[in-house]
Amino acid sequence: EKFDYVAEVGGSMIIGFSGLMLWFPTFFSNYLPGWFFNIATIVHGYEALLAIGFIFTIHFFNAHLRLEKFPVDDVMFTGSLPLEEFKHERGAEYDRLVKEGKLQELIVEPPPHSYHVLAVIAGLVAMAIGTTLVALIILAGLKWL
16 A cells, blocks of 8 residues: 555656646746657656556555455445454554554444445446546557557
C-alpha cells in the first residue's frame, strides 16, 4: 500500500506539471524550450495510461477482487469497517487502540444494508469501466506491434 501511495504522488506530480505545461503553453514557453512541450505531451499521455492501467489492474485486484472482499470492498463507500475485519486486517492498530483505551471511541453503528447494495453496484460499474479501459489500452498497444 505504501508503494501505491508513493507511485501515486510521483505520478501526480508528473502528470500535473506536464498538464500545466500543456494547459498554459504561452506562460511556460517563456522559460522552457519548445522541445519540452513535445516531451510533456508524450509523458502526460503515457502517465495517464499507466495510472489507469495500474488502478484498474493492481489496485482493483488488491483492494476489491480478493475473495474475502469480492465483489467490492464497501469501506470506501460506507466509511466503516466491521470490528472482526479491523482485527484481522489491521491487528497492530487494533492492539494499540485497545491498549490505549481508545477503541470504544471509534466504534459506530454499522451502515444500513442499502449502503452495501449501493456500494456493490457502484463498484461493479467502476470495475466494468476499468476493465473496458484496460482492454482498450491493450488493444491500442497491440496496434503498434
